[in-house]
Amino acid sequence: MPRSAWIPVGSFALALLLSQLTGTPSRGLLARQATHPSCPDPITLPVCVRPVRPKNKDDRGGTRMDFSAETLKGIQDGMSGVWARCCVFFIVTLGDAVELPPGAYKKGKLPVANSDGQTITPNRGLTKLFENHNSPKCLNLYYAGDVVAGGLPAGQDLKGTALNNDNGMIVDDNASGALNAHEAGHNLGLEDNGDPSNLMGGKDTNGHPPTALTDAQCAIARGRAKRYLQAFAQ
Amino acid sequence: MKGSPRILGAGLAVLLLGGLAARLWIRSPEPRPSAPAPVAANPPPAPSTAPREPAPPPHPSPRDPRPAAPSAPPRELLKRAGDILRAIFTRGALPPDVQRPHDYATNLPAGYFQLLVRAFPDEAFEVFSTEYLGDPEKATVAYWALGELARLRHGPTFDLFNAQLDGGDPVRARQALKALANYDVPQLGPRILARVPEEIEDADDADLLRTALLVAASISSVDPAALDERIGRYDRKAREEGIPDFYDTDEARRRAAVVRAADPAAALAELVRLDTRSHRDDLDRAVWAAERAVRGGHAAVAAAVRERIQKELERLRADDRLGDLDFLGRQRQGSPDVPSAGAFGGYEEARAIALLRRAVLNLGGALSDEEKRWLDGLRLLRSPREYLVEAGLIAP
Numbered sequence: 001m002p003r004s005a006w007i008p009v010g011s012f013a014l015a016l017l018l019s020q021l022t023g024t025p026s027r028g029l030l031a032r033q034a035t036h037p038s039c040p041d042p043i044t045l046p047v048c049v050r051p052v053r054p055k056n057k058d059d060r061g062g063t064r065m066d067f068s069a070e071t072l073k074g075i076q077d078g079m080s081g082v083w084a085r086c087c088v089f090f091i092v093t094l095g096d097a098v099e100l101p102p103g104a105y106k107k108g109k110l111p112v113a114n115s116d117g118q119t120i121t122p123n124r125g126l127t128k129l130f131e132n133h134n135s136p137k138c139l140n141l142y143y144a145g146d147v148v149a150g151g152l153p154a155g156q157d158l159k160g161t162a163l164n165n166d167n168g169m170i171v172d173d174n175a176s177g178a179l180n181a182h183e184a185g186h187n188l189g190l191e192d193n194g195d196p197s198n199l200m201g202g203k204d205t206n207g208h209p210p211t212a213l214t215d216a217q218c219a220i221a222r223g224r225a226k227r228y229l230q231a232f233a234q
Numbered sequence: 235m236k237g238s239p240r241i242l243g244a245g246l247a248v249l250l251l252g253g254l255a256a257r258l259w260i261r262s263p264e265p266r267p268s269a270p271a272p273v274a275a276n277p278p279p280a281p282s283t284a285p286r287e288p289a290p291p292p293h294p295s296p297r298d299p300r301p302a303a304p305s306a307p308p309r310e311l312l313k314r315a316g317d318i319l320r321a322i323f324t325r326g327a328l329p330p331d332v333q334r335p336h337d338y339a340t341n342l343p344a345g346y347f348q349l350l351v352r353a354f355p356d357e358a359f360e361v362f363s364t365e366y367l368g369d370p371e372k373a374t375v376a377y378w379a380l381g382e383l384a385r386l387r388h389g390p391t392f393d394l395f396n397a398q399l400d401g402g403d404p405v406r407a408r409q410a411l412k413a414l415a416n417y418d419v420p421q422l423g424p425r426i427l428a429r430v431p432e433e434i435e436d437a438d439d440a441d442l443l444r445t446a447l448l449v450a451a452s453i454s455s456v457d458p459a460a461l462d463e464r465i466g467r468y469d470r471k472a473r474e475e476g477i478p479d480f481y482d483t484d485e486a487r488r489r490a491a492v493v494r495a496a497d498p499a500a501a502l503a504e505l506v507r508l509d510t511r512s513h514r515d516d517l518d519r520a521v522w523a524a525e526r527a528v529r530g531g532h533a534a535v536a537a538a539v540r541e542r543i544q545k546e547l548e549r550l551r552a553d554d555r556l557g558d559l560d561f562l563g564r565q566r567q568g569s570p571d572v573p574s575a576g577a578f579g580g581y582e583e584a585r586a587i588a589l590l591r592r593a594v595l596n597l598g599g600a601l602s603d604e605e606k607r608w609l610d611g612l613r614l615l616r617s618p619r620e621y622l623v624e625a626g627l628i629a630p
Binding site for chain 2: 055099100101102103104105106107110111123124125127128129131132164165191194223227
C-alpha cells in the first residue's frame with residue numbers, strides 16, 4: 001500500500017478516536033477526507049458541527065437543518081475544497097446540540113455582535129456559548145438558524161462570524177462552503193483583509209466570499225492548524 | 235590590476251549604500267520626548283524585561299499621502315472623518331482623495347476619527363448628536379463619537395445619555411448605560427438599578443441586564459444590598475437555564491468587590507492579575523482595572539499592570555504571535571484592522587498591551603524608550619492635537 005493511502009485511514013482513525021474522546025458522537029457519519037495529490041504535508045483538522053436551538057421547542061429560532069450524512073459531507077467538502085490550496089483539510093462530524101434560553105434570541109434570530117464604542121464586540125451571549133459549550137477536541141462550527149448583528153448600520157448583512165485565532169465559529173443555515181471556509185480562516189489566525197478577490201476579503205454577488213488564499217495566509221493558517229492539533233491531542 | 239574593476243565596483247557599492255543609509259538616517263524622525271498629558275512623575279525608564287518584540291512601528295513618513303484640506307474647520311473635519319469611518323465599516327465608497335482610510339479608524343483608540351473627537355469635543359458633540367444620531371444610517375458612527383466623549387466625561391454628553399436612559403427601548407438604554415458608566419455621580423446608582431429588567435424576554439433584555447449589572451457594579455452610588463440581590467437572582471436564573479454566568483454575574487460581583495474594597499489599590503492590583511477560564515474577559519478586566527486605577531490615582535497598581543503586560547507578551551511569544559504587536563506594519567501590507575462584525579479578537583493581547591502601557595505611564599510608572607516609541611507609533615503617547623498637526627489635518 002503506498003504511503004499516501006494511509007492518510008485517509010489515519011484520518012478515519014483520528015476522527016473515530018475524537019468522536020469517542022469528545023463525548024460528541026458522530027452519529028454514524030464519518031465522511032472521507034478530501035485529499036490533494038500535490039500536498040506533501042497535509043493537515044487534517046476535526047470540525048464538530050453543533051446545532052443550536054432554543055431551549056423551549058415552541059420558541060422561534062434555531063437551526064432547521066437535518067445534518068444528514070450527506071449534509072455533513074457537503075460541509076466538509078465545501079471547506080476542504082477551499083483550503084486544499086493550503087493543504088489544510090477538514091473532517092466534519094456532528095457534535096452535541098446546544099439549547100439556548102430565550103435571552104439568547106431576538107425575534108427568532110441569534111444576535112452575535114454589538115457595536116460597542118470603538119469596536120464591534122461579540123455579543124456576550126455568544127461568548128458564553130463558546131465558553132460553555134466548545135468541545136476542546138475539535139473546531140466548533142455552530143449552526144444557529146438566523147444570525148443577526150445588533151447596532152450595525154442598516155443594510156449590514158451577516159451570515160456568520162468567528163473568533164480570530166481562537167476556537168469557535170457560528171453561521172446561519174444558508175452558509176456556503178466558502179463562508180464556512182472564511183470563518184475557519186478566522187479561527188486559523190486570518191483577519192478580514194479587504195481584498196475583493198480573497199477568501200478573507202471579498203463577497204460575490206450572493207454575499208459569499210471568493211476562495212483565493214495567498215501563500216502568506218497559508219503559512220499562518222498551517223502554523224495555527226498544527227497548534228490546534230497539538231491542543232486537541234492533549 | 236586585474237582586480238581593480240572589482241575593487242572600484244565594491245567601493246562604488248559602499249558609497250551608494252552609505253549614501254542610502256545616511257539618507258534614511260536623516261529621514262528618520264528623532265525619538266520624541268515622552269509627554270503624555272496626565273503623567274505625574276517621570277522616573278528614569280526601568281530596563282525592560284519584555285520578550286524581544288518586533289521593531290516598533292515607524293512614525294508617519296513624509297512620503298505617506300497627507301489628508302486633504304488641513305485648514306478645514308473642525309466641524310468639516312469631523313464630518314469627513316465620520317463619513318470615512320462609516321464607509322470603511324459598510325465597505326461603501328470612500329472619498330477619492332483618501333488613500334489611507336485605515337488611518338481614520340483602527341481598533342485602537344487612535345484613528346484620526348477618535349483623535350478629532352477628543353481634540354474638538356464640543357464641535358464633535360454638535361455634529362454627531364444632531365446630524366448623525368438621528369439618522370439610522372449614521373447612528374453607529376454617532377455612538378462611537380459620543381462614547382469617546384463620555385470617556386472624556388463631557389458634560390453635554392452626560393445630559394444626552396441621562397435623558398436617553400429613561401426611554402423604553404432596551405437597546406438605547408444599554409447604549410446610554412455604557413456611556414454613563416464613565417460618570418459616577420450620586421444620583422446614578424438608583425437610576426441604573428431601575429433599568430435592570432425584571433423579565434428576560436429576548437436578547438435585547440439580556441444585553442441590557444448584563445450592561446446594567448456591570449455598570450452598577452462599577453460605580454459607588456449603588457446600594458450594595460440591592461445590587462447583590464439582583465446579581466444573586468440572575469446567577470440562579472442562568473444556572474437554571476443551563477449556561478452558568480450567562481448574565482455576566484461573576485464579572486459584576488468581581489467589580490463590585492473592588493468598588494467596596496477598603497484598600498482599592500490592592501483590590502485593583504488583584505483584579506489586574508486575575509486569570510480565569512476566559513482569557514478575553516481577563517484582558518478586558520485588566521484594562522478596566524488599570525484605567526480605574528489611573529482615575530483614582532492608585533500609583534501602586536502600576537507594578538501589577540507591568541506584570542500583566544509581561545504575561546501577555548510571554549503568551550504571544552509562546553504562541554509565535556509577537557508579530558501581532560505590529561499594527562502599522564500589518565496596515566501597510568493591506569490589513570485594515572478596522573472595526574468588523576465579521577470576526578472578533580485575534581489582536582486582543584496587542585490591543586490590551588497598548589492600553590496597559592498607556593496606563594503604566596499615566597500611573598507614573600516607567601516604560602522603556604522602545605515601548606514609548608511603539609505607543610507613539612500607535613498615536614497613544616502624546617496629545618490628540620499633536621498627532622493631528624503631524625498628520626497635516628489641522629494647522630499647528
